[in-house]
Amino acid sequence: MSDFDSALKIFAQEAEQLLQDMESALLTLETDPNDGETINSLFRAMHTIKGSAGLFGFNPIVAFTHEAESVLDKVRNGEQAIDAGLISVLLDSKDHTAKLVEHCLNCPDAALPDELAATSSSLIQRLTGKSPAHTLQSTDIPSPLLSEGGGNMSLDDSWLISLDFKYDALRNGMDPLSFLRYLKTLGEIKDILTFFPDMPQDAEMNPESCYLHFKIAFNSDASKQTIEAVFEFAADDCDIKILPPNSKVNDYLQLLDALDEDHVSRLGDMLLQIGALTANDVTHALNRQARARQTDMEPVKPIGEILIEQQVVQQPVVDQALKKQEQTKQKVAAESNYIRVDAGKLGHLINLVGELVISSAAMNLIVDRHGLSDAGDVAASMNSLVNAIRDTALELRMVQIGETFSRFRRVVRDVSNELGKEIELKIYGGETELDKTVVEKINDPLTHLIRNSLDHGIESPEQRLAAGKPAQGSVQLNAYHESGHIVIQIADDGAGLDSEKIVAKAIANGLIKPDHGLSQQEIYNLIFAAGLSTKEQATNLSGRGVGMDVVKKNIEALRGSVSIASFPGEGTTISIKLPLTLAIIDGFMVGANEVRYIIPLNMVDECIEMDARECEINETEHYINLRGHALPYLRLGDYFHDPKTESAKKRESVVVVKFGQDKAGLVVDALHGEHQTVIKPLGKLFEKLKCITGATVLGDGNVALILDVQGLIETAITRRKRTAAPPA
Template identity: 45%
Template sequence: MSGLDARFDDALLLFYSEARDLLQQIEDALLWLEESPGDSEAINALFRAAHTIKGTAGVFNIGPVVSFTHQVESVLERVRQGQVPFDATLGALMLTCCDQIAALLADAEQGGSAAPPAEDLLARLAAYLEQQPPAPPAADPRIGTWHLSLRFRDDTFRNGFDPLSVIDYLATLGRVTILATIVERLPAWDAFDPESCFLGFELRLETEAMRADIEAAFEFLTDDCVVHILAPTRRAADFIALIEELDHEQRLGEILVGCGALSAEALAAALARQQQTTHPAPMLGEILVDQNHVAPEVLDAALKRQARAPVPQGRPDAGLFVRVAADKLDDLINLVGELVICGASATLQAQGSRNPDLIGTTAHLGRLVDEIRNGALALRMVRIGETFVRYRRVVHDISTELGKEVRLEIDGADTELDKSVVERIGDPLMHLVRNALDHGIEPAAQREARGKSAVGTITLAARHDSGSIVIEVGDDGRGLDGEVLLAKARERGQVAPGQVLSEAEKLELIFAPGFSTAAEVTNLSGRGVGMDVVRQNIEALRGSIKLSSVVGLGTRVEIRLPLTLAIIDGFLVKVGDGAFVIPLQAVTECLDANGTRLQGMAGAAGYIDLRGDVLAVLDLRAVFDVPGPAPSRRRIVVVRTGGGAMAGLMVDELLGEYQTVIKPLGKLFRQLRGISGSTVLGSGDVALILDVGVLVKMTAGQARDGWRPQIAGMGTGATSQEMSNG
C-alpha cells in the first residue's frame, strides 16, 4: 500500500468513527425530543449532526450517504424552521433513518453494495417535504454571496484528498457563480511533481448556509488547505439580530460563535495568532476583521453585548482530545506490563547486591513505573455512561413493540472503568435490560390496577466500591416469585421434591443452564439462553453477579467487576515452593495462624474466632495439594468479596504487596476453580492469581460437602509457557 493510500485510509477510518459518534448524538436527541418536542436546541443539534455527516461524506465521495442524508437533513431543516411539527411519528421515522445511515456507512466501510434499500424511507421523507409550509412574512431573502479563497498545499494529493470533491460539495450548499483556478504556483515542467498539488481556487458561492456549514467542507483539510471565507455584507444585519437574542452575556469569541458569524475553528486560530504576537499583542477583534472572518459592524455589536456584564473569571479552558487507535493503547499497556515485570526483576537484583545506591535508584525507578502504569491505565478508562446511553434506544424500541410505557433512568454515568471491560459487558447488560422489559415491567393497565404509575422505570446505575465497579440494573416491575422459580426447577428435576431452599437460594435458581419461566417462545424470551450465560460472561471478567427481588415491587441485579483486566495491585503469598497473588483490594488483614486457636479443621476447612465472630478458613496447602511438610509457623490472610462475604486463606508465608501483570491462563487451566489468571514474577517464576470470590464460596461449602483437591500437583513447577499455552 502506498503512503497516499494509507493516509487516505486513516482519514476514512477517522470519518467513520466520528460519523458513528454523530449518529449516537442523533439518537439521543430524537429520544429526548419525544419527551420535549419543542426543544429547539435539540432540533438544532439534530440538524448539525446530520449536516456534518452529509458534508464530510461528500468530501470522501460517499454518494449513497450524501444523497440519503441530504433528504433527512431537508426534513430536519423544515422542522427547524417550524414548517413541520415534530411528533412521535416523525421521531420514529428519524430513528429508522438513523439506522439506514448507519447501514450505508457500514456498507461503504466494507467496500460493498449490500446496504438495505431505502425507497420506502425516501418516500416517507418526501411526504414531509411535499407538505406546504405556512406562508412566511414578507422579508428580504437571506441568501448571501460568500467569497472563498482556497490554496491547497503540496501534500494534499498524498494525504488522499481531491480538491474537486470539495468544490462539488460546496455546490450542494447553493450555487457557485464564479470559479477561477489559480495556477501561479505551478512549477516548470522539468520540476513538476505529479503527486504534489499546486492549485488554488477563487470562487463565489450564493447560499443560505451559515459560515459553520461552509467550513464543514474543510473539516478534514485543515492541514492541507489555507482557507479564507469572506462573509457577505448583506448577512451582517442577521448576525447582529442573533447577537441581540443571546440569552446571556459571554466572551467575545463565544458570542460570535453562538450567533453563527464565526466558527469555533476560526476562533481557535485567531486566539493562537494572538498568543504568538507579543509586541504588542493585537486585540482579538482586530485579528478577526483583518482575516475577514467577521464584518466590522458585527464585531461592534458583539463588543457591545460583551460589555453588558463582566467576563467571568477562572473559567477552565476547553479540554483537548486526541483520538488514538485502540490497538495502540493495548500495545502500550502490554509494554507497561513488561516494564513492571522488568522493574520487579531489577529491584530483586538490587536487593541481592546490597548496594545502597543501586537499591535507591531501583526504588526511584519503581515509583516512576507506578506513575507510568497509573497513567497508561487511565488512558484506557472510559465513562460507563457512553455504554448506558445506548440502551435508551433499546428501551424505546422494545417497550413500543411490547405496548408498554417505560422510561430509562441513568445514574453514575461519569463512573470510569477499563474500555476492555466496557466492551465485554455490553451483551450481559443488554440481556438484563431486555429481561426487565419483557418479564419485569407490567403493562400499564396492570400497573395502574396495582396502584403503580402507568409508566415503568428501568434504572442503570454505576459506582466505585472497594477497588471495583458496581453496576446495577433495576426495575419497578412485578418482581421474581421464588415459589414460581422453585416449582419450575422441580419440574425440570433441578431440585429434589423434599429439598428446602432459602429465599436467596430460590432466586439463584434462575442462573441454572437453560432455565426459563417464559410460557412461550417470543422474539425476546423463552429460548433457554438466559441468566446462566450472563453469569458466565460476568465471571469470565473476574466479576460476580447478585440478584435481589421483592414480589410486586421489582428486581435488582448487582454486577461487581474489576476496574481493569490488565494490571492490578496484588498481595503476594507463598505456599510450599509456589507463589500466589491475592488481589489487594480483597485483603482486609493478616493473622498469625498459631495464635488464632484454629478449630474444626477437616481436610482443607476450619474456622477461628475473630473478635467474637466465626471466620471460616481454607488451607491453601490442601486446596492445591502442595507436597511436603507445612512450616511450624503459618499465616492467615483475611479476605472479603465484593458482596461482603469473608473468609481466611491459610498460607505459609507473606511476601508483601506486588504489582501484578495479569496473564491469561492456557486452555488446559482455564476451567480450574479458584484461579483467575497468572503473572510472571521478577525472578521469572510464575505465580497464580487467586479468585477470591470462588475461594470464599468453596470455604463455605467445605464443611457440608467435604473436600476434593482441585489442582493436584499445581503447587509448583508450572512454567510461564505452560500457563499461557496449556
C-alpha cells in the first residue's frame, strides 16, 4: 500500500512538473510557433501523463490526454498548424488535465463529476473539431523519400538481391522461377546473373537438387520489407540477401537523423525502424553473432560488421546509425544525470555540514592553543576540505530562478486578458541561481508585486496611446547577483506611483500628518505600510490577503530588503535584494567591548586603523576622512554597551562596510578575521531586533551575534535624527 502511495506521489509530482513544462512550452510557442523541439516537449508531456495515468488506471485522464496527444502528434508531424486558437485550447486542456489529476488522486474510485466530464468532452470537441479528419499512421516511412526512385536508374539505383538456393529447395517444392516472376510484379528486373559455383561433376550431380544462385539487380519503389516478403516462403530453403540501392543510403541517413532520440535502441532495432533492414536480417546476424560467441572460433564481431559482411546493408548506413546511437546515449545519459532528492534530506545534510563547520573551527582553535605544529597541517587541510564540502552542500540546493520566473508568464497572460491590457513579460537573468528555500518563499511576494504592476502600474492601451507610449505595456523580471546577494527586479513601464494619491491616502489612514515634510522616496516607501491602496476600486486581483506590508515582511524575514524607484509617466521598479542562502555565510569576526560580533564578509569593504593623525577624525560629527570622502562611523561598543571611559580605549580599527551604494564605518576594538558562520536563528523573541539578524556558535562554544549592517545603520540614522531634531 505504501509503495503504491509513494508511486502515486511520484505520479503527482511528475504530472505537475510536466504540466508546468507544457505551459511554458505553450507560451513559448505563442511567440515562436515553429519551434520543433518545443512542440516535441508538448507531445512528450501529454504522452507521459497518459502513460503514467494508464498505469494507475486513471481512465478519465487517459481518455482526455489521448485526444490532446493525438492533436499534438499531428502538430508534431506538421499536419496541423499551431496557432493562437489551438494554443489557448491547449492551455485550457493543460488546466483541465491538472484538475483531472487532482480529482483522480483525491478520489480515485469516484466517478468523474459531471462538470469535469462536460469540460472534457467540450475540450475534446475543441481540440479535434479543428483538426483534419484523416488519421495518421505514424509508423509509415514518409512517402516522399521512397518515391524519389522512379525514372531512369542505373544499377546504382537498384536493389541487389542475392538468392542462394539450398540443395533441397526443389525437393521441398520451391520453384525459383516463380519467385522471380512474382518479383517482377513489384518492379523491374534490370539484370540477372545466374551461377552455380558448387555444382558437382556430372556424375555426382543430383538432378533433384538445386544448385542455382541468382544475383538480381532490381528496380522498385517497394520497401525492403515488401521485397523480402516475396521470398517469404523460400526463406527456409534459400539464403536471401537484399542490399538496398546506393541511392537509398542517403534516405536512410536522413531517416536516421530524424529518428526519435527518446531512448537508446539497439543498432539492429534502429536500422529496422528506418527500413534498412528486415527483421530476418537482424535475426540472422544475431544468430551468427551468437554462434561465434559459443564456438569461440572467430572473434565476436559487432553486429554492424556482421550486417555489412552479410551484404544486407551498406557501410555508411551502419556508421551513421552507430553515430546516432552514441549521440542518443549521451543525451539520455545527460538526462539521467539528475537525481530527485527529498528536500528534507538535503536540509538535514546542510545542517550536518553546519555542525561540521563549527566543530572544525573548534578543532582549529584547540590545535592553535596547544601549538601542535604537526596537527596544524592536518587541521589546515581538513579545514579546506570542510570549506569545499560546505560550498558543495549549499550548491546542491541552488536552483535557477528562471523556472519561477516563467511561471509568471501565465499570470501575465491571464491577468492582461482579464484587464483588457496588452502586456508583455520580459525575463532576464533566468539562469541566476539561489537557494531553493529562498525561491519557495519568494514566490508569493513576487506574484503579488507582479499583479500590482499589471493592475496598478500599466495603464490601459488608450491611456498609454494618449500618453504617447506604445499600446503594449511591458513588465520586466530581472535577476542578477550583486556582492553575495541576488537582486530581483520587477520593472514596469506604466504610469509610475502617484505620490499625491499616496499622501492623501496615508493622511486619511492616519499614517502621516498633513504637514509631513517627507521626501519623495519616503512617500514611495509608504506603500509598504499596512492598509494603503491607491487603486480606487478594488479588482478581484487585489485583496488576495497579501498586501505590500506583507510582501515587505516576508522579504525581510529572509534577511532581504526591498526598495522602490518610480518616475511619473515612466514606470516603477521594485528591487528585492536577498541573501543567496539562509544557512551558512562567510563572516568577518570583530570584537567590541570584549564581545564578538560577526559582520557578513560580503558587506565588508576594507579595514583601516583608527588613527587620529592619519584619518581626520571628527569626534563630534562622527565621520572620518577616508581618502577624501567623508565616511560616517559608529562606535559599535558605545552603541551596544555603555560608553567606555577614555582611558580604556586601546588601538581601534574601522571596518568599512558597504550596503548598496552607501558606505559606513564600524569602529571596533579587535579584528578576529574571517569566520565561517553557520547561521542559527535567534527565534521569535528577537525578531523585532533590527540590528541583529542571527547568531552563530563559535569554535569555543560561545555564541556570537551576526550584525545586520543595514538595519544597524538605519537604526543609527533614525536615532541621530531624533536626537538632532526633537519630536514635534
